[in-house]
Amino acid sequence: MNRLLTEPRLARADDLFEALVEAHRELDEAASDRLHARLVFVLANHIGDEAVVLEALAVARAAALE
Protein backbone atom coordinates (compact mmCIF):
# COMPACT_ATOMS: atom_id res chain seq x y z
CA MET A 1 0.00 0.00 0.00
CA ASN A 2 1.24 3.47 -0.87
CA ARG A 3 1.80 5.99 1.87
CA LEU A 4 2.32 9.71 1.89
CA LEU A 5 5.97 10.80 1.86
CA THR A 6 6.58 13.75 4.18
CA GLU A 7 10.36 13.75 4.48
CA PRO A 8 12.09 16.62 2.59
CA ARG A 9 12.22 15.75 -1.13
CA LEU A 10 12.38 19.01 -3.07
CA ALA A 11 15.88 20.06 -4.19
CA ARG A 12 14.77 23.43 -5.59
CA ALA A 13 12.19 24.53 -3.09
CA ASP A 14 12.75 28.26 -3.66
CA ASP A 15 12.16 27.88 -7.39
CA LEU A 16 8.93 26.01 -6.82
CA PHE A 17 7.70 28.50 -4.26
CA GLU A 18 8.38 31.40 -6.61
CA ALA A 19 6.65 29.68 -9.53
CA LEU A 20 3.53 28.99 -7.47
CA VAL A 21 3.29 32.58 -6.29
CA GLU A 22 4.01 33.90 -9.76
CA ALA A 23 1.20 31.80 -11.25
CA HIS A 24 -1.33 33.69 -9.11
CA ARG A 25 0.09 37.18 -9.61
CA GLU A 26 -2.52 38.49 -12.04
CA LEU A 27 -5.46 36.51 -10.71
CA ASP A 28 -8.40 37.69 -8.66
CA GLU A 29 -9.47 35.64 -5.67
CA ALA A 30 -11.94 33.41 -7.54
CA ALA A 31 -9.51 32.67 -10.37
CA SER A 32 -6.79 32.00 -7.84
CA ASP A 33 -9.05 29.55 -5.99
CA ARG A 34 -9.78 27.76 -9.26
CA LEU A 35 -6.08 27.51 -10.10
CA HIS A 36 -5.40 25.98 -6.68
CA ALA A 37 -8.22 23.53 -7.25
CA ARG A 38 -7.04 22.57 -10.74
CA LEU A 39 -3.55 22.00 -9.40
CA VAL A 40 -4.92 19.79 -6.62
CA PHE A 41 -6.80 17.68 -9.16
CA VAL A 42 -3.77 17.36 -11.46
CA LEU A 43 -1.54 16.31 -8.58
CA ALA A 44 -4.17 13.98 -7.11
CA ASN A 45 -4.52 12.22 -10.45
CA HIS A 46 -0.74 11.93 -10.72
CA ILE A 47 -0.64 10.34 -7.27
CA GLY A 48 -3.45 8.08 -8.41
CA ASP A 49 -4.40 6.87 -4.96
CA GLU A 50 -7.29 8.51 -3.10
CA ALA A 51 -6.00 7.26 0.26
CA VAL A 52 -2.66 9.03 -0.18
CA VAL A 53 -4.43 12.23 -1.23
CA LEU A 54 -6.66 12.05 1.85
CA GLU A 55 -3.56 11.52 3.99
CA ALA A 56 -2.04 14.63 2.39
CA LEU A 57 -5.26 16.53 3.08
CA ALA A 58 -5.09 15.53 6.75
CA VAL A 59 -1.44 16.67 6.96
CA ALA A 60 -2.32 19.98 5.32
CA ARG A 61 -5.31 20.55 7.60
CA ALA A 62 -3.39 19.67 10.74
CA ALA A 63 -0.61 22.14 9.94
CA ALA A 64 -2.91 25.19 10.14
CA LEU A 65 -1.94 27.50 13.00
CA GLU A 66 -4.71 28.79 15.33
Next chain:
Amino acid sequence: MPLSYQNPVYPYRRNADQDRSGGHHPVVIVGGGMVGLGMAVDLAWRGVASVVLDDNNTVSVGSRAICHAKRALEIYDRWGIADRLRGKGILWNLGRVFLRDRQIYDFNLQPEEGHAWPAFINLQQYYLEEYLVDAALASGLVDLRWKNEVAGIRQLPVGVELDIVTPDGAYSIACDWLIACDGAGSVVRRTLGLEFDGKIFEDRFLIADVQMKAEFPTERWFWFDPPFNPGQSALLHRQADDVFRIDLQLGADADPEVERQPERVIPRLRAMLGPDMPFELDWVSVYTFCCRRLERFRHGRVVFAGDSAHQVSPFGARGGNGGVQDVDNLGWKLALVLSGAAPESLIDSYDAERIPAADENILNSTRSTDFISPKNGASRAFRDAALELAASHAFARPLVNSGRLSRPHAYAASPLSTADRDAFVAGPAPGAPLIDAPVEAAGGDWLLHHMATGFTALVFGDVSPRDRARLAEGPVPISLCVVGEGAGSVRDAAGLIAGRYDGRAGTTYLVRPDQHVAARFRQFDVAALLEARDRAMGRVREAMA
Protein backbone atom coordinates in the same frame (compact mmCIF):
# COMPACT_ATOMS: atom_id res chain seq x y z
CA MET B 1 -52.82 20.33 -18.23
CA PRO B 2 -50.31 19.57 -20.98
CA LEU B 3 -51.32 20.51 -24.51
CA SER B 4 -49.80 17.39 -26.02
CA TYR B 5 -51.66 14.92 -23.83
CA GLN B 6 -55.19 14.39 -22.64
CA ASN B 7 -55.35 12.63 -19.29
CA PRO B 8 -57.74 9.66 -19.32
CA VAL B 9 -60.51 9.67 -16.73
CA TYR B 10 -60.98 6.32 -15.07
CA PRO B 11 -64.43 5.58 -13.70
CA TYR B 12 -65.27 5.57 -10.02
CA ARG B 13 -67.28 2.42 -9.32
CA ARG B 14 -68.95 1.18 -6.19
CA ASN B 15 -67.28 -1.93 -4.80
CA ALA B 16 -68.59 -4.84 -2.74
CA ASP B 17 -66.86 -3.61 0.44
CA GLN B 18 -69.13 -0.54 0.47
CA ASP B 19 -72.19 -2.71 0.93
CA ARG B 20 -70.88 -4.94 3.69
CA SER B 21 -68.71 -4.71 6.75
CA GLY B 22 -65.68 -6.84 7.46
CA GLY B 23 -64.23 -6.68 3.96
CA HIS B 24 -60.75 -8.20 4.06
CA HIS B 25 -57.96 -8.36 1.46
CA PRO B 26 -54.50 -9.88 1.56
CA VAL B 27 -52.88 -6.77 0.06
CA VAL B 28 -54.09 -3.19 -0.16
CA ILE B 29 -51.94 -0.70 -2.03
CA VAL B 30 -52.39 2.99 -1.28
CA GLY B 31 -51.55 5.10 -4.31
CA GLY B 32 -52.16 4.30 -7.97
CA GLY B 33 -49.06 6.02 -9.38
CA MET B 34 -46.20 4.29 -11.13
CA VAL B 35 -44.97 2.60 -7.95
CA GLY B 36 -48.36 1.51 -6.60
CA LEU B 37 -49.52 0.24 -9.98
CA GLY B 38 -46.16 -1.49 -10.40
CA MET B 39 -46.63 -3.18 -7.04
CA ALA B 40 -50.06 -4.42 -8.11
CA VAL B 41 -48.82 -5.65 -11.49
CA ASP B 42 -45.84 -7.46 -9.97
CA LEU B 43 -48.07 -9.16 -7.42
CA ALA B 44 -50.59 -10.10 -10.12
CA TRP B 45 -47.75 -11.53 -12.22
CA ARG B 46 -47.04 -13.75 -9.22
CA GLY B 47 -50.71 -14.69 -8.86
CA VAL B 48 -51.45 -12.44 -5.88
CA ALA B 49 -54.59 -10.28 -5.93
CA SER B 50 -54.56 -6.74 -4.58
CA VAL B 51 -56.75 -3.69 -4.10
CA VAL B 52 -55.35 -0.33 -5.24
CA LEU B 53 -56.77 2.83 -3.67
CA ASP B 54 -56.20 6.10 -5.48
CA ASP B 55 -57.56 9.48 -4.43
CA ASN B 56 -57.68 10.66 -8.05
CA ASN B 57 -59.12 9.13 -11.23
CA THR B 58 -56.35 9.53 -13.77
CA VAL B 59 -52.66 8.96 -14.42
CA SER B 60 -49.84 11.36 -13.60
CA VAL B 61 -50.69 15.00 -14.23
CA GLY B 62 -47.50 16.27 -15.84
CA SER B 63 -44.63 14.28 -17.31
CA ARG B 64 -42.72 13.87 -14.00
CA ALA B 65 -40.48 10.76 -14.09
CA ILE B 66 -39.37 10.60 -17.72
CA CYS B 67 -36.09 8.64 -17.73
CA HIS B 68 -36.64 4.90 -17.41
CA ALA B 69 -33.36 3.12 -16.74
CA LYS B 70 -32.25 -0.24 -18.13
CA ARG B 71 -33.00 -2.18 -14.96
CA ALA B 72 -36.50 -0.69 -14.71
CA LEU B 73 -37.04 -1.58 -18.37
CA GLU B 74 -36.04 -5.18 -17.65
CA ILE B 75 -38.66 -5.22 -14.88
CA TYR B 76 -41.26 -3.66 -17.22
CA ASP B 77 -40.34 -6.33 -19.77
CA ARG B 78 -41.23 -8.99 -17.20
CA TRP B 79 -44.58 -7.25 -16.68
CA GLY B 80 -45.20 -7.23 -20.43
CA ILE B 81 -45.24 -3.46 -20.98
CA ALA B 82 -41.66 -2.66 -21.99
CA ASP B 83 -42.33 -3.03 -25.72
CA ARG B 84 -44.96 -0.32 -25.38
CA LEU B 85 -42.36 1.96 -23.78
CA ARG B 86 -39.93 1.16 -26.60
CA GLY B 87 -42.60 1.83 -29.23
CA LYS B 88 -43.63 5.19 -27.84
CA GLY B 89 -40.51 6.38 -26.03
CA ILE B 90 -37.12 7.79 -26.93
CA LEU B 91 -34.14 5.43 -26.62
CA TRP B 92 -30.84 6.94 -25.60
CA ASN B 93 -27.39 5.97 -24.35
CA LEU B 94 -25.35 9.12 -24.89
CA GLY B 95 -24.93 12.18 -22.69
CA ARG B 96 -23.12 15.41 -23.48
CA VAL B 97 -21.76 17.94 -21.01
CA PHE B 98 -21.28 21.58 -21.97
CA LEU B 99 -19.40 24.35 -20.21
CA ARG B 100 -20.56 27.82 -21.26
CA ASP B 101 -20.84 27.61 -25.06
CA ARG B 102 -18.74 24.52 -25.78
CA GLN B 103 -19.03 20.76 -25.31
CA ILE B 104 -16.39 19.51 -22.88
CA TYR B 105 -17.08 15.79 -23.23
CA ASP B 106 -19.66 13.08 -23.92
CA PHE B 107 -20.29 9.74 -22.29
CA ASN B 108 -21.99 6.52 -23.34
CA LEU B 109 -23.94 4.83 -20.56
CA GLN B 110 -24.07 1.53 -22.44
CA PRO B 111 -20.89 1.14 -24.43
CA GLU B 112 -21.23 -2.64 -24.96
CA GLU B 113 -23.54 -4.45 -27.37
CA GLY B 114 -25.72 -7.43 -26.58
CA HIS B 115 -28.38 -6.08 -24.21
CA ALA B 116 -32.13 -6.16 -24.84
CA TRP B 117 -32.62 -2.69 -23.38
CA PRO B 118 -30.79 0.60 -23.81
CA ALA B 119 -29.38 2.61 -20.92
CA PHE B 120 -32.57 4.68 -20.92
CA ILE B 121 -35.92 5.20 -22.57
CA ASN B 122 -37.46 8.61 -22.06
CA LEU B 123 -41.22 8.62 -21.79
CA GLN B 124 -43.66 10.77 -19.87
CA GLN B 125 -44.83 9.15 -16.64
CA TYR B 126 -48.47 9.36 -17.72
CA TYR B 127 -47.86 6.92 -20.57
CA LEU B 128 -46.08 4.46 -18.28
CA GLU B 129 -49.00 4.66 -15.85
CA GLU B 130 -51.50 4.05 -18.67
CA TYR B 131 -49.61 0.89 -19.61
CA LEU B 132 -49.55 -0.21 -15.98
CA VAL B 133 -53.30 0.38 -15.62
CA ASP B 134 -53.87 -1.71 -18.75
CA ALA B 135 -51.63 -4.51 -17.43
CA ALA B 136 -53.31 -4.40 -14.02
CA LEU B 137 -56.79 -4.66 -15.54
CA ALA B 138 -55.75 -7.38 -17.98
CA SER B 139 -54.43 -9.51 -15.11
CA GLY B 140 -57.88 -9.81 -13.57
CA LEU B 141 -56.22 -9.73 -10.14
CA VAL B 142 -56.09 -6.00 -9.48
CA ASP B 143 -59.10 -4.19 -8.04
CA LEU B 144 -58.43 -0.57 -9.04
CA ARG B 145 -60.50 1.80 -6.95
CA TRP B 146 -60.35 5.37 -8.25
CA LYS B 147 -61.59 8.26 -6.09
CA ASN B 148 -61.01 6.14 -2.98
CA GLU B 149 -59.15 8.29 -0.47
CA VAL B 150 -57.60 6.93 2.71
CA ALA B 151 -58.93 8.79 5.73
CA GLY B 152 -57.79 6.58 8.59
CA ILE B 153 -55.37 3.75 9.33
CA ARG B 154 -55.30 1.49 12.37
CA GLN B 155 -52.61 -1.10 12.92
CA LEU B 156 -54.17 -4.33 14.15
CA PRO B 157 -52.25 -7.02 16.05
CA VAL B 158 -51.87 -8.75 12.67
CA GLY B 159 -52.91 -6.55 9.76
CA VAL B 160 -54.23 -3.07 9.13
CA GLU B 161 -57.67 -1.49 9.10
CA LEU B 162 -58.44 1.40 6.77
CA ASP B 163 -61.16 4.01 6.54
CA ILE B 164 -61.80 5.09 2.96
CA VAL B 165 -63.78 8.05 1.65
CA THR B 166 -65.44 7.91 -1.77
CA PRO B 167 -67.79 10.18 -3.76
CA ASP B 168 -70.71 8.26 -2.27
CA GLY B 169 -69.65 7.78 1.28
CA ALA B 170 -67.12 6.18 3.56
CA TYR B 171 -66.35 2.52 4.19
CA SER B 172 -63.76 0.43 5.99
CA ILE B 173 -61.71 -2.60 5.07
CA ALA B 174 -58.95 -4.65 6.64
CA CYS B 175 -55.89 -6.20 5.03
CA ASP B 176 -52.96 -8.42 5.89
CA TRP B 177 -50.47 -6.03 4.28
CA LEU B 178 -50.77 -2.37 3.46
CA ILE B 179 -48.27 -1.14 0.87
CA ALA B 180 -47.93 2.64 1.01
CA CYS B 181 -47.06 3.93 -2.46
CA ASP B 182 -48.66 7.32 -1.97
CA GLY B 183 -45.72 9.49 -2.86
CA ALA B 184 -43.60 12.15 -1.21
CA GLY B 185 -46.61 13.63 0.58
CA SER B 186 -47.71 10.18 1.81
CA VAL B 187 -50.93 10.26 3.81
CA VAL B 188 -50.07 6.87 5.26
CA ARG B 189 -46.72 8.16 6.50
CA ARG B 190 -48.30 11.24 8.05
CA THR B 191 -51.13 9.27 9.58
CA LEU B 192 -48.62 6.97 11.27
CA GLY B 193 -46.69 10.06 12.44
CA LEU B 194 -43.36 8.93 10.98
CA GLU B 195 -40.39 11.29 10.72
CA PHE B 196 -39.21 12.06 7.18
CA ASP B 197 -36.02 14.03 7.57
CA GLY B 198 -33.08 14.77 5.36
CA LYS B 199 -31.32 17.44 3.40
CA ILE B 200 -33.22 20.23 1.66
CA PHE B 201 -31.45 22.15 -1.12
CA GLU B 202 -31.99 25.91 -1.36
CA ASP B 203 -31.56 26.28 -5.10
CA ARG B 204 -34.73 26.57 -7.12
CA PHE B 205 -35.14 24.89 -10.49
CA LEU B 206 -37.55 25.71 -13.27
CA ILE B 207 -38.82 22.54 -14.92
CA ALA B 208 -40.64 23.03 -18.19
CA ASP B 209 -42.03 20.73 -20.85
CA VAL B 210 -41.88 22.35 -24.24
CA GLN B 211 -43.48 21.11 -27.44
CA MET B 212 -41.42 21.84 -30.54
CA LYS B 213 -40.15 20.36 -33.79
CA ALA B 214 -36.48 20.57 -32.88
CA GLU B 215 -33.60 18.64 -34.36
CA PHE B 216 -31.85 18.01 -31.04
CA PRO B 217 -30.53 14.43 -31.07
CA THR B 218 -31.89 11.88 -28.62
CA GLU B 219 -29.22 12.47 -26.01
CA ARG B 220 -29.01 13.95 -22.55
CA TRP B 221 -27.51 17.45 -22.74
CA PHE B 222 -26.30 19.20 -19.62
CA TRP B 223 -24.87 22.71 -19.47
CA PHE B 224 -22.85 24.35 -16.76
CA ASP B 225 -22.94 28.15 -16.88
CA PRO B 226 -24.53 28.35 -20.35
CA PRO B 227 -24.77 31.74 -22.11
CA PHE B 228 -28.59 31.51 -21.93
CA ASN B 229 -28.61 30.91 -18.16
CA PRO B 230 -25.39 32.47 -16.88
CA GLY B 231 -23.97 31.24 -13.62
CA GLN B 232 -26.53 28.42 -13.47
CA SER B 233 -27.11 25.04 -15.12
CA ALA B 234 -29.49 23.60 -17.69
CA LEU B 235 -30.62 20.12 -18.72
CA LEU B 236 -32.38 19.02 -21.90
CA HIS B 237 -34.13 15.69 -22.54
CA ARG B 238 -36.30 14.61 -25.42
CA GLN B 239 -39.60 12.89 -24.62
CA ALA B 240 -42.33 11.39 -26.82
CA ASP B 241 -44.71 13.57 -28.89
CA ASP B 242 -42.00 16.18 -29.71
CA VAL B 243 -41.99 17.25 -26.07
CA PHE B 244 -38.71 18.33 -24.51
CA ARG B 245 -37.95 18.51 -20.81
CA ILE B 246 -35.91 21.55 -19.87
CA ASP B 247 -34.54 22.12 -16.36
CA LEU B 248 -33.14 25.57 -15.68
CA GLN B 249 -31.39 26.30 -12.41
CA LEU B 250 -32.63 29.59 -10.97
CA GLY B 251 -30.50 29.99 -7.85
CA ALA B 252 -31.53 30.25 -4.22
CA ASP B 253 -33.04 33.73 -4.41
CA ALA B 254 -35.58 33.08 -7.15
CA ASP B 255 -39.23 33.68 -6.25
CA PRO B 256 -41.16 30.55 -7.30
CA GLU B 257 -44.47 32.39 -7.77
CA VAL B 258 -42.89 34.91 -10.12
CA GLU B 259 -40.71 32.41 -11.96
CA ARG B 260 -43.53 30.06 -12.92
CA GLN B 261 -45.40 32.84 -14.78
CA PRO B 262 -45.30 32.36 -18.58
CA GLU B 263 -44.08 35.94 -19.09
CA ARG B 264 -40.95 34.96 -17.12
CA VAL B 265 -40.61 31.41 -18.42
CA ILE B 266 -40.95 32.11 -22.13
CA PRO B 267 -38.05 34.61 -22.37
CA ARG B 268 -35.82 32.14 -20.50
CA LEU B 269 -36.71 29.39 -22.96
CA ARG B 270 -36.43 31.76 -25.90
CA ALA B 271 -32.87 32.59 -24.80
CA MET B 272 -32.04 28.88 -24.76
CA LEU B 273 -33.83 27.78 -27.92
CA GLY B 274 -33.06 30.78 -30.09
CA PRO B 275 -35.28 33.53 -31.54
CA ASP B 276 -36.64 31.47 -34.43
CA MET B 277 -37.67 28.20 -32.77
CA PRO B 278 -41.46 27.90 -32.52
CA PHE B 279 -42.48 26.19 -29.30
CA GLU B 280 -45.46 25.72 -27.02
CA LEU B 281 -45.16 25.65 -23.27
CA ASP B 282 -46.72 22.36 -22.18
CA TRP B 283 -46.20 22.27 -18.44
CA VAL B 284 -44.09 24.26 -16.00
CA SER B 285 -43.18 24.09 -12.36
CA VAL B 286 -40.62 25.56 -9.96
CA TYR B 287 -39.03 23.17 -7.50
CA THR B 288 -36.60 22.87 -4.68
CA PHE B 289 -35.19 19.42 -4.06
CA CYS B 290 -34.66 17.31 -1.02
CA CYS B 291 -33.02 14.01 -0.22
CA ARG B 292 -34.54 12.15 2.71
CA ARG B 293 -35.89 8.80 3.79
CA LEU B 294 -37.83 7.04 6.50
CA GLU B 295 -35.66 5.42 9.14
CA ARG B 296 -37.37 2.09 8.37
CA PHE B 297 -39.62 1.13 5.46
CA ARG B 298 -41.51 -1.65 7.24
CA HIS B 299 -43.74 -0.71 10.16
CA GLY B 300 -45.56 -3.85 11.27
CA ARG B 301 -47.86 -4.76 8.40
CA VAL B 302 -47.37 -1.41 6.66
CA VAL B 303 -44.58 -1.27 4.07
CA PHE B 304 -43.51 1.93 2.30
CA ALA B 305 -42.27 1.93 -1.30
CA GLY B 306 -41.17 4.69 -3.66
CA ASP B 307 -41.28 8.38 -2.76
CA SER B 308 -43.33 7.69 0.38
CA ALA B 309 -40.24 5.93 1.75
CA HIS B 310 -37.44 7.98 0.24
CA GLN B 311 -37.06 11.11 -1.83
CA VAL B 312 -34.16 12.18 -4.04
CA SER B 313 -33.33 15.13 -6.26
CA PRO B 314 -33.99 14.39 -9.93
CA PHE B 315 -30.39 14.45 -11.21
CA GLY B 316 -29.76 10.80 -11.96
CA ALA B 317 -33.33 9.62 -12.51
CA ARG B 318 -33.23 7.73 -9.23
CA GLY B 319 -36.73 8.51 -7.95
CA GLY B 320 -39.00 6.57 -10.27
CA ASN B 321 -36.40 3.94 -11.07
CA GLY B 322 -35.66 3.45 -7.38
CA GLY B 323 -39.36 3.10 -6.61
CA VAL B 324 -39.84 0.44 -9.27
CA GLN B 325 -36.93 -1.49 -7.83
CA ASP B 326 -38.60 -1.28 -4.40
CA VAL B 327 -41.67 -3.11 -5.62
CA ASP B 328 -39.50 -5.50 -7.66
CA ASN B 329 -37.86 -6.40 -4.35
CA LEU B 330 -41.07 -6.59 -2.33
CA GLY B 331 -43.39 -8.44 -4.73
CA TRP B 332 -41.89 -11.91 -4.61
CA LYS B 333 -41.33 -11.70 -0.86
CA LEU B 334 -44.96 -10.79 -0.21
CA ALA B 335 -46.09 -13.58 -2.53
CA LEU B 336 -43.98 -16.18 -0.68
CA VAL B 337 -45.08 -14.95 2.76
CA LEU B 338 -48.77 -14.86 1.78
CA SER B 339 -48.54 -18.41 0.42
CA GLY B 340 -47.04 -19.59 3.70
CA ALA B 341 -43.87 -20.83 2.00
CA ALA B 342 -41.66 -18.20 3.66
CA PRO B 343 -41.69 -16.80 7.18
CA GLU B 344 -43.03 -13.29 7.75
CA SER B 345 -39.49 -12.21 8.66
CA LEU B 346 -38.65 -12.37 4.93
CA ILE B 347 -40.31 -8.94 4.70
CA ASP B 348 -37.61 -7.58 7.02
CA SER B 349 -35.11 -8.28 4.25
CA TYR B 350 -36.91 -5.59 2.23
CA ASP B 351 -35.53 -3.10 4.76
CA ALA B 352 -32.13 -4.81 4.78
CA GLU B 353 -31.91 -4.53 0.98
CA ARG B 354 -33.84 -1.42 0.01
CA ILE B 355 -32.55 0.91 2.74
CA PRO B 356 -28.94 0.59 1.46
CA ALA B 357 -30.35 1.04 -2.06
CA ALA B 358 -32.15 4.22 -0.99
CA ASP B 359 -29.00 5.44 0.73
CA GLU B 360 -26.99 4.84 -2.44
CA ASN B 361 -29.57 6.81 -4.45
CA ILE B 362 -29.63 9.60 -1.87
CA LEU B 363 -25.83 9.76 -1.73
CA ASN B 364 -25.53 9.97 -5.49
CA SER B 365 -28.27 12.51 -6.01
CA THR B 366 -27.04 14.62 -3.08
CA ARG B 367 -23.53 14.73 -4.53
CA SER B 368 -24.89 15.62 -7.97
CA THR B 369 -27.03 18.40 -6.55
CA ASP B 370 -24.09 19.72 -4.53
CA PHE B 371 -21.93 19.73 -7.67
CA ILE B 372 -24.61 21.43 -9.77
CA SER B 373 -25.45 24.03 -7.12
CA PRO B 374 -22.24 24.67 -5.12
CA LYS B 375 -23.03 26.00 -1.70
CA ASN B 376 -19.89 28.02 -0.97
CA GLY B 377 -16.86 29.55 -2.64
CA ALA B 378 -14.63 26.53 -2.13
CA SER B 379 -17.13 24.06 -3.57
CA ARG B 380 -17.65 26.39 -6.54
CA ALA B 381 -13.88 26.64 -7.08
CA PHE B 382 -13.46 22.86 -7.07
CA ARG B 383 -16.52 22.44 -9.29
CA ASP B 384 -15.32 25.00 -11.83
CA ALA B 385 -11.77 23.63 -11.70
CA ALA B 386 -13.03 20.13 -12.53
CA LEU B 387 -15.07 21.52 -15.44
CA GLU B 388 -12.15 23.53 -16.82
CA LEU B 389 -9.81 20.55 -16.67
CA ALA B 390 -12.42 18.18 -18.13
CA ALA B 391 -12.47 20.17 -21.36
CA SER B 392 -8.90 19.15 -22.16
CA HIS B 393 -8.12 16.20 -19.86
CA ALA B 394 -9.98 12.91 -19.71
CA PHE B 395 -8.74 12.25 -16.18
CA ALA B 396 -10.88 15.13 -14.84
CA ARG B 397 -14.13 13.93 -16.44
CA PRO B 398 -14.99 11.47 -13.65
CA LEU B 399 -14.86 14.46 -11.27
CA VAL B 400 -17.65 16.23 -13.17
CA ASN B 401 -21.04 15.33 -11.77
CA SER B 402 -24.08 16.35 -13.81
CA GLY B 403 -26.03 13.40 -12.38
CA ARG B 404 -24.93 9.84 -11.67
CA LEU B 405 -27.57 8.03 -13.63
CA SER B 406 -29.65 5.30 -12.04
CA ARG B 407 -28.02 1.91 -11.74
CA PRO B 408 -29.52 -1.06 -9.93
CA HIS B 409 -28.33 -1.54 -6.39
CA ALA B 410 -26.40 -4.76 -5.74
CA TYR B 411 -27.55 -6.07 -2.38
CA ALA B 412 -23.98 -6.63 -1.24
CA ALA B 413 -24.66 -7.27 2.44
CA SER B 414 -28.01 -9.02 2.04
CA PRO B 415 -28.95 -11.62 4.65
CA LEU B 416 -30.60 -13.52 1.78
CA SER B 417 -27.33 -14.06 -0.09
CA THR B 418 -25.01 -17.05 0.20
CA ALA B 419 -21.45 -15.75 0.23
CA ASP B 420 -19.11 -16.89 -2.55
CA ARG B 421 -16.87 -19.78 -1.58
CA ASP B 422 -15.55 -20.26 -5.12
CA ALA B 423 -13.51 -17.80 -7.15
CA PHE B 424 -15.12 -15.88 -10.03
CA VAL B 425 -13.33 -13.42 -12.29
CA ALA B 426 -16.58 -12.02 -13.77
CA GLY B 427 -20.32 -12.21 -13.35
CA PRO B 428 -22.84 -10.73 -10.93
CA ALA B 429 -21.90 -11.38 -7.29
CA PRO B 430 -24.53 -12.57 -4.80
CA GLY B 431 -27.05 -9.74 -4.36
CA ALA B 432 -26.39 -8.19 -7.78
CA PRO B 433 -28.94 -8.25 -10.61
CA LEU B 434 -28.41 -10.56 -13.57
CA ILE B 435 -26.59 -9.21 -16.59
CA ASP B 436 -28.57 -9.65 -19.77
CA ALA B 437 -27.03 -11.28 -22.83
CA PRO B 438 -28.23 -12.45 -26.24
CA VAL B 439 -29.47 -16.01 -26.68
CA GLU B 440 -29.22 -17.68 -30.08
CA ALA B 441 -32.76 -18.25 -31.33
CA ALA B 442 -34.85 -17.58 -34.40
CA GLY B 443 -35.77 -13.89 -34.27
CA GLY B 444 -33.34 -13.27 -31.42
CA ASP B 445 -33.87 -13.72 -27.72
CA TRP B 446 -32.46 -12.60 -24.41
CA LEU B 447 -31.21 -14.41 -21.34
CA LEU B 448 -33.50 -12.60 -18.90
CA HIS B 449 -36.52 -13.99 -20.77
CA HIS B 450 -35.45 -17.45 -19.62
CA MET B 451 -35.76 -16.70 -15.93
CA ALA B 452 -38.79 -18.20 -14.19
CA THR B 453 -41.34 -16.36 -12.06
CA GLY B 454 -39.84 -18.09 -9.04
CA PHE B 455 -36.27 -19.23 -8.41
CA THR B 456 -34.11 -20.25 -11.35
CA ALA B 457 -30.84 -22.16 -11.49
CA LEU B 458 -28.74 -20.81 -14.36
CA VAL B 459 -26.43 -23.71 -15.15
CA PHE B 460 -23.56 -24.01 -17.62
CA GLY B 461 -23.37 -27.65 -18.76
CA ASP B 462 -25.76 -30.52 -18.20
CA VAL B 463 -28.13 -31.47 -15.41
CA SER B 464 -29.18 -35.10 -14.90
CA PRO B 465 -32.87 -36.04 -14.96
CA ARG B 466 -32.59 -37.04 -11.29
CA ASP B 467 -31.23 -33.63 -10.28
CA ARG B 468 -33.87 -31.90 -12.39
CA ALA B 469 -36.54 -33.80 -10.49
CA ARG B 470 -35.06 -32.88 -7.12
CA LEU B 471 -35.05 -29.17 -7.99
CA ALA B 472 -38.67 -29.37 -9.12
CA GLU B 473 -39.89 -30.79 -5.80
CA GLY B 474 -41.74 -28.96 -3.06
CA PRO B 475 -43.81 -25.80 -2.83
CA VAL B 476 -41.00 -23.52 -4.03
CA PRO B 477 -39.33 -25.35 -6.93
CA ILE B 478 -36.19 -24.16 -8.66
CA SER B 479 -36.64 -23.87 -12.42
CA LEU B 480 -33.72 -24.55 -14.71
CA CYS B 481 -32.06 -22.48 -17.38
CA VAL B 482 -29.25 -24.55 -18.85
CA VAL B 483 -26.70 -22.84 -21.08
CA GLY B 484 -25.42 -25.51 -23.45
CA GLU B 485 -26.09 -27.52 -26.58
CA GLY B 486 -28.71 -30.07 -25.45
CA ALA B 487 -32.42 -29.98 -26.22
CA GLY B 488 -34.17 -27.22 -24.26
CA SER B 489 -30.87 -25.47 -23.56
CA VAL B 490 -30.14 -21.81 -24.05
CA ARG B 491 -27.55 -21.45 -26.83
CA ASP B 492 -24.70 -19.06 -26.28
CA ALA B 493 -23.42 -18.79 -29.84
CA ALA B 494 -21.50 -15.56 -29.31
CA GLY B 495 -20.04 -16.74 -25.99
CA LEU B 496 -21.34 -13.59 -24.33
CA ILE B 497 -23.25 -15.42 -21.59
CA ALA B 498 -20.19 -17.46 -20.61
CA GLY B 499 -18.09 -14.29 -20.67
CA ARG B 500 -20.47 -12.19 -18.62
CA TYR B 501 -20.95 -14.94 -16.01
CA ASP B 502 -17.47 -16.51 -16.03
CA GLY B 503 -19.40 -19.65 -16.96
CA ARG B 504 -17.55 -22.95 -17.29
CA ALA B 505 -18.88 -26.52 -17.11
CA GLY B 506 -20.70 -26.81 -13.79
CA THR B 507 -20.94 -23.08 -13.04
CA THR B 508 -24.33 -22.47 -11.44
CA TYR B 509 -26.07 -19.26 -10.41
CA LEU B 510 -29.14 -19.38 -8.20
CA VAL B 511 -31.37 -16.54 -9.36
CA ARG B 512 -34.05 -15.05 -7.13
CA PRO B 513 -37.55 -14.27 -8.38
CA ASP B 514 -36.46 -10.63 -8.82
CA GLN B 515 -33.56 -11.70 -11.08
CA HIS B 516 -30.92 -10.88 -8.47
CA VAL B 517 -28.29 -13.51 -7.69
CA ALA B 518 -28.81 -15.47 -4.46
CA ALA B 519 -25.71 -17.67 -4.74
CA ARG B 520 -23.21 -19.01 -7.26
CA PHE B 521 -21.06 -22.09 -7.37
CA ARG B 522 -18.36 -23.60 -9.55
CA GLN B 523 -19.95 -27.06 -9.32
CA PHE B 524 -23.59 -27.89 -9.80
CA ASP B 525 -24.74 -29.16 -6.39
CA VAL B 526 -28.43 -29.70 -5.63
CA ALA B 527 -28.01 -29.62 -1.85
CA ALA B 528 -26.12 -26.32 -2.02
CA LEU B 529 -28.80 -24.86 -4.29
CA LEU B 530 -31.63 -25.90 -1.98
CA GLU B 531 -29.86 -24.46 1.04
CA ALA B 532 -29.18 -21.19 -0.80
CA ARG B 533 -32.82 -21.02 -1.88
CA ASP B 534 -33.97 -21.52 1.71
CA ARG B 535 -31.60 -18.77 2.85
CA ALA B 536 -32.98 -16.47 0.14
CA MET B 537 -36.47 -17.15 1.52
CA GLY B 538 -35.43 -16.23 5.04
CA ARG B 539 -35.71 -19.86 6.17
CA VAL B 540 -32.02 -20.23 7.09
CA ARG B 541 -30.71 -17.79 9.63
CA GLU B 542 -27.00 -17.46 10.17
CA ALA B 543 -25.85 -17.75 13.77
CA MET B 544 -24.85 -14.27 14.86
CA ALA B 545 -21.11 -14.09 15.44
